Amino acid sequence: MSVTTSNPVPAQGEFARFAARFAEDRVAVFGLVLLFVIVAMALLAPFISPQNPYDLGKVDIMDSRQPPGAKAGDGFAMLLGSDGMGRDLFSSILYGLRISLTVGVLSGVLAATLGLVLGLIAAYAGGRIETLIMRIVDLQLSLPSVLVALILVALLGKGIDKIILALVVVQWAYYARTVRGSALVERRKEYVEAARSLGLSHARTVFRHILPNCLAPVIVIATVQTAHAISLEATLSFLGVGLPQTEPSLGVLIANGFQYMLSGKYWISFFPGLALLLTIVAINLVGDRLRDVLNPRLEK
Amino acid sequence: MLAFVIRRLAQAFFVVVAMVVLVFFGTYVIGDPVWMMVPGDATQEQVEEVRRTFGFDQPVYMQFLTFLGDVLRGEFGRSYVHGSSAIGLILDRMPATLELALAALVLAIVIGLPLGLFAGLKPDHPASRGIMAVSILGFSLPTFWVGLMLIMLFSVMLGWLPATGRGPTMVILGIETSLFSLEGWRHLFLPALNLALLKISLVIRLTRSGAREASLQDYVKFARAKGLSPRRIIGVHILKNIMIPIVTVLGLEFGSLVAFSVVTETIFAWPGMGKLLLEAIQRLDRPLIVGYVMVVVLLFVTINLIVDILYSALDPRVRLTGSQS
Numbered sequence: 001m002s003v004t005t006s007n008p009v010p011a012q013g014e015f016a017r018f019a020a021r022f023a024e025d026r027v028a029v030f031g032l033v034l035l036f037v038i039v040a041m042a043l044l045a046p047f048i049s050p051q052n053p054y055d056l057g058k059v060d061i062m063d064s065r066q067p068p069g070a071k072a073g074d075g076f077a078m079l080l081g082s083d084g085m086g087r088d089l090f091s092s093i094l095y096g097l098r099i100s101l102t103v104g105v106l107s108g109v110l111a112a113t114l115g116l117v118l119g120l121i122a123a124y125a126g127g128r129i130e131t132l133i134m135r136i137v138d139l140q141l142s143l144p145s146v147l148v149a150l151i152l153v154a155l156l157g158k159g160i161d162k163i164i165l166a167l168v169v170v171q172w173a174y175y176a177r178t179v180r181g182s183a184l185v186e187r188r189k190e191y192v193e194a195a196r197s198l199g200l201s202h203a204r205t206v207f208r209h210i211l212p213n214c215l216a217p218v219i220v221i222a223t224v225q226t227a228h229a230i231s232l233e234a235t236l237s238f239l240g241v242g243l244p245q246t247e248p249s250l251g252v253l254i255a256n257g258f259q260y261m262l263s264g265k266y267w268i269s270f271f272p273g274l275a276l277l278l279t280i281v282a283i284n285l286v287g288d289r290l291r292d293v294l295n296p297r298l299e300k
Numbered sequence: 301m302l303a304f305v306i307r308r309l310a311q312a313f314f315v316v317v318a319m320v321v322l323v324f325f326g327t328y329v330i331g332d333p334v335w336m337m338v339p340g341d342a343t344q345e346q347v348e349e350v351r352r353t354f355g356f357d358q359p360v361y362m363q364f365l366t367f368l369g370d371v372l373r374g375e376f377g378r379s380y381v382h383g384s385s386a387i388g389l390i391l392d393r394m395p396a397t398l399e400l401a402l403a404a405l406v407l408a409i410v411i412g413l414p415l416g417l418f419a420g421l422k423p424d425h426p427a428s429r430g431i432m433a434v435s436i437l438g439f440s441l442p443t444f445w446v447g448l449m450l451i452m453l454f455s456v457m458l459g460w461l462p463a464t465g466r467g468p469t470m471v472i473l474g475i476e477t478s479l480f481s482l483e484g485w486r487h488l489f490l491p492a493l494n495l496a497l498l499k500i501s502l503v504i505r506l507t508r509s510g511a512r513e514a515s516l517q518d519y520v521k522f523a524r525a526k527g528l529s530p531r532r533i534i535g536v537h538i539l540k541n542i543m544i545p546i547v548t549v550l551g552l553e554f555g556s557l558v559a560f561s562v563v564t565e566t567i568f569a570w571p572g573m574g575k576l577l578l579e580a581i582q583r584l585d586r587p588l589i590v591g592y593v594m595v596v597v598l599l600f601v602t603i604n605l606i607v608d609i610l611y612s613a614l615d616p617r618v619r620l621t622g623s624q625s
Contacts, residue, residue: 139318142604147559147596154581154589155326231442238444239566241581254445262463266452273445280440288436 021293031285038279042097049091054248068267081267083256089267092253093275099249100276103160104230107167111229112222114168115175120206120214122176123183133176140173149232153241160247163236167229178221182214216294223287227280234276250276301612308608312601319597323590324367376591381580386587390573390595396466397572400564401557403492405550408499413546415500416507421515421534423508431504438501443560447494447567454490461490464569491568495561499553506549510542517541544611551607555600 023029041048068081068089081089122133140148152166186192187210195205236242237251238258245252250272257268342350351357358366370376376386415435419428455463466487514520515538523533562574569575573592580588 135314139315142315143597143600144556144559146562150562150577150581151326151589151593154584227440234442235444235563239563239578241578254448258448261448261452262456266456269445269448270452273442273448276442276445277440280442281437284436284440 018293022289025289025292028285028289031282031289034278035282035286038097038275038282039101041094042101045091045094045098049088049094051088051091053087053092053095068271081271083253083268089253089271092248093250093272096248096250096253096272097275097279099160099243099247100230100233100251100279103164103167103233103243103249104226107164107171107229107233108222108226110164111168111171111225112175112218115172116179116211116214116218118172119176119179120183120211123180123187124202124206124210130180134180137173137176140169141177145170145228145232146235149236150239150241153236158241158244160243163233163242166236167232170232171225171229174221174225175218178217179214182217183210186210186213220287220291220294223283223290227283227287230276230283231280304612305609308605312605315601316597319593320368320371323593324364371594376594377587379580379585379588381583381585381588386591387595389576389588390591393571393573393576394595396570397558397561397565397574400488400491400495400561400570400572401554403488404495404499404557405554407492407496408503408550411496412500412503413507416504417511417534417539419504420508420511421538423512432508435501435504438497438504441497443494443497444563444567446497447491447564450490450494451567462487463490466571491564491570494567495557495564498560499550499557502549502553503546506546507542510545511538514538514541548607548611551603551610555596555603558596558599 022032046052083089083092118133122130149166149170152169153162156162156166192205192209195209200209233242233249234251234254237249238255240255243249243252248256253272254269254276257265257270257272260268348357356363374387378384379386379389382389415431418425419431422428451463454461466484520533520537523537528537558574561570561572562577564570565572565575566578573595576588577592579585580592
């Protein structure tokens with residue numbers, strides 16, 4: 001490539017420096033490790049969970065509502081107890097994590113893509129297009145996400161695809177606003193002029209040259225937003241307007257335990273919530289550190 | 301100033317119009333509402349009659365104009381489930397929600413401000429680190445789960461506070477409220493604390509960064525050099541200056557408290573309009589959903605408008621940057 005300043009791939013040494021700066025904060029490293037463990041456990045759920053909680057042949061109703069540590073009929077110890085249907089809670093949580101993470105990540109990626117494209121178009125095109133896009137962004141951001149999501153699921157109905165759509169609608173504006181902000185700065189820089197005078201098309205200039213230079217803040221937003229999406233999905237599912245019982249995410253598990261809560265069987269809601277909390281905390285810790293490391297104003 | 305107010309009013313008007321259009325096309329065009337009103341075994345004639353009665357046989361623009369007229373008159377039809385006027389139901393439930401949101405706002409200030417001030421003035425104190433850790437946790441904790449844990453701890457295990465409902469209410473100045481009895485406060489405390497949690501974290505962060513910044517300013521140094529007591533410096537000089545952003549943010553957050561009360565009200569069976577909305581969503585009660593959305597949007601736009609105008613009166617820079625964009 002002739003325009004080296006817009007090279008998006010950092011050199012090896014640059015990444016090592018980035019990693020070293022990230023590692024300066026022990027708490028953030030702990031968050032990263034925790035996040036890796038959580039993702040690995042979710043991915044490996046079928047191999048490491050003691051029971052497939054959705055295989056009716058494996059679940060025994062006689063095991064229902066057992067406290068943490070009780071022995072199941074099959075002989076294995078139910079570390080975190082069991083739910084009202086006799087499912088091992090630890091296994092349910094591992095499977096639930098998969099669904100929660102999938103919904104969070106998928107909606108995050110889609111929202112980021114949509115927000116990136118619209119934000120870049122707004123910054124690059126300017127004029128009426130920019131005004132239109134940014135007015136929609138303002139409108140969206142002036143309403144709280146939980147309300148927008150509730151209204152959307154009210155209109156769209158239940159189902160994993162509809163929840164993802166609702167979460168995308170809730171999130172995209174944050175990306176669009178952030179990307180537009182950095183793209184407006186980048187657009188005036190010389191390398192953009194250079195790219196244009198080399199005769200590169202608008203699309204190529206925007207996506208190959210401006211975009212890579214706007215990614216740092218997007219990465220930070222992406223961590224925060226993914227955590228937010230996971231939490232929001234759990235909230236909607238808990239309220240009974242999110243995922244159906246056939247897609248038992250952590251929120252659905254917590255909702256199922258709610259009815260047993262008042263009789264003192266706390267673990268059915270407590271442990272899935274703890275898993276949700278740890279996931280969100282881990283993502284936020286990583287995101288917080290990324291913000292510090294990627295912020296050029298804080299560079300030593 | 302006048303130009304700013306007019307521009308801001310136009311903007312607010314635009315938001316309301318946009319929401320009316322969105323809500324109309326959202327509810328009236330996606331899916332046919334007639335099928336939710338007729339029984340499953342209705343004949344074709346009955347379906348057509350319902351369609352005519354509610355005006356769904358009209359062309360889209362006519363329906364939109366009718367809808368617009370309804371909105372202007374504050375009329376959203378009768379709730380399918382309750383059978384009475386949707387707007388009446390919502391307004392009936394509104395005091396309970398506002399009471400909850402207001403109590404949460406007060407809790408956020410009463411708890412968040414002193415903690416944030418302490419953390420900002422003594423940033424190296426171990427307790428400050430603890431406060432900041434708690435505030436990060438507060439941002440991460442899913443509200444609904446914390447609600448469950450509060451019920452678990454205070455109602456089931458300790459038995460100190462009731463877990464559900466609003467308790468006895470009294471009618472004061474025509475508004476039903478539970479603020480004037482001990483039993484009412486006992487019912488209010490847990491849901492209000494639950495709702496306030498996020499805002500407590502927010503207030504801690506805002507106050508801390510404000511206090512850190514302010515304590516380095518020249519006027520604080522000067523006050524100290526003059527020999528004023530630390531209590532007076534903090535209470536008068538620092539607090540006064542950091543209150544502006546905090547009050548602004550909290551004003552804007554009041555709307556989000558009302559929206560988030562949907563979650564809290566459901567957990568604690570608090571009879572507010574959030575719980576009403578959720579029941580309406582589950583039963584596809586359109587007039588109620590539309591009515592709720594319009595009421596909340598109006599509430600939001602009004603709050604934002606008031607806060608913006610107040611803020612621009614306090615800080616002229618806001619007006620100036622507004623006119624450039």
